[in-house]
Every structure is written in structure tokens, then in C-alpha cells.
Amino acid sequence: MMTNKQLVLQTDFGLADGAVSAMYGVAKTVAPALHVADLTHEITPYNIWEASYRLYQTLNYWPVGTTFVSVVDPGVGSERKSVCALTKTGHYVITPDNGTLTHIAKFFGLKAVCKINETTSRLPHSDESHTFHGRDVYAYNGARLASGQLDFSDIGPKIDPATIVKLPLQAPIVTADSITGMVDILDVRFGSLWTNISLDALKQLNITRGDQLLVTIYHDNAEVYQAKLPFVRSFAQVALNEPLLYINSLVKVGIALNQASFAQTYQIGTGHAWKVTLRKLS
Incomplete structure (x- = not known):
């Protein structure tokens, strides 16, 4: 398993309240020695395109095996899937399946994608909360994966990378x-x-x-x-x-x-x- 014991977080949460800190807390509770870093928490609210682009801008400069968690999730609690993607560059991205993987899929390629079970694979005792998957599902699973407690093959059932939601990209x-x-x-x-x-x-x-x-x-x-x-x-x-x-x-x-x-x-x-x-x- 490729694990680099590094977790990189991206959200549209900003830093005005405790949301990002809660994600850090979950990650550190799962794996106290895990290195947690920020990509950005200043994505324009609900702007999935921007989240996709910032991953593209940044991902390939991190060591192979790094796990990214990206949470720009206007559809939280809906039927949209939660997924973990293994890129052809050897990085992991845990995110909603809402278009956030668009640029990564186009410019780096997706080697495999797993679906996360939001009911069973989540922070213990968080069952009644359905609006903070960034903390309860994504940071939790991201920390387990990055620290080696969870193998990519054990995250959930494989799904065809071609079926991932993609935003339209226009070539010059x-x-x-x-x-x-x-x-x-x-x-x-x-x-x-x-x-x-x-x-x-x-x-x-x-x-x-x-x-x-x-x-x-x-x-x-x-x-x-x-x-x-x-x-x-x-x-x-x-x-x-x-x-x-x-x-x-x-x-x-x-x-x-x-x-x-x-x-x-x-x-x-x-x-x-x-x-x-x-x-x-x-």
C-alpha cells in the first residue's frame, strides 16, 4: 500500500468558525502522529469547479501516496456518492462525487475509484448528523487511509472511473x-x-x-x-x-x-x- 502519512485538506469552510479545526481533531484522534496540512479553505462557497482546479494546481507537487480530502459539497446529505480515487500519479483523493475530480481525471488520470459507505464507514457516534460529512466521513476516512489503518482496497466497492461526475472542460x-x-x-x-x-x-x-x-x-x-x-x-x-x-x-x-x-x-x-x-x- 502507498502511504505517506500525510493528509491534505481543502474546503470552502473558511476559518471563521470551528469546522476546519474539527476536521483536524478527527484526523489527529484517528492518528495522532499524522501530518495534516491545508491546501486551502477559501474556495468560493459551493464552487465545485474551483475545488477541482485547485486540486489540479496542487496535487502533483505532493509526494506519491499523499491523501487529499476535498469538501465542497452543496449536495451533502443527498444521493450523491462519496468516493476515494487513486490517481495515476499515485495520490488519493476523498471527496463527493460531484465534479471535484474533473481536472484530476483529465490531466492526471484515475487509476481506480471506490465508493465510501456513508452509513458504516464514518466517525463513531456521528450517525444522527447528516450535514458535516467533511468531519464525519471524509476527514475520518482520510486519516485512516493516510495513516495506513485502512487500505484503499478495503474502502468500499470499486466503481468505474468513467462514471465519475465530470464538469464540462473546453479545449482552446x-x-x-x-x-x-x-x-x-x-x-x-x-x-x-x-x-x-x-x-x-x-x-x-x-x-x-x-x-x-x-x-x-x-x-x-x-x-x-x-x-x-x-x-x-x-x-x-x-x-x-x-x-x-x-x-x-x-x-x-x-x-x-x-x-x-x-x-x-x-x-x-x-x-x-x-x-x-x-x-x-x-
């Missing part, structure tokens, strides 16, 4: 003179836009650093922003508050202002309604 469209993608997510603290346009897509149009690109952003097909942006290596290559296009830590195109929030300045959001088109200027 590359034409002879342009690339159109979407704003996947924000670099929240700094307000940069992270798109789904890869560096490889830029290379298809022979776009290299130093080029000027015409960047157009649409919301529901209506143009909301257009400007010429330099494609640079780092923020420091443009003046303060000037726009730029760069390659982010996931090797995708980012759009930013140097030391200012692009998203806030231009009121740009994320998701399928927000399109970005890049054209190389001669």
Missing part, C-alpha cells in the same frame, strides 16, 4: 492566426487571470516572448476588453500597473497587471462565459 481553439480559450480561474490574491491556453498552443502560432499580442476578452460573447499586451517572462519586464501576458506555474497563459489586480480593474470573472482570444501582431 487554435486557428491560422488566433487562439481562443477561457478564463479558468483567478490567481486570487493578485487578481491575475489564469486561462486554459497552454504554452504549446502559443508555439503552434510561433508566438515567442517579446511578441505583442492583441488580447480580447468576451463575456457571453460581448467584448469587454481589448488591448495590445507584451508577452514577457516576468512581471518586472513592464512598468507598474501596465498589462502583460505571461506563462503561469501550470504552463498556461496568464494575463495580469504589474502590481495591480487585472480582474478587479476590468471586472473580469471566470468560467465558460469568459472567453479570451489572442492574436499575434506583426
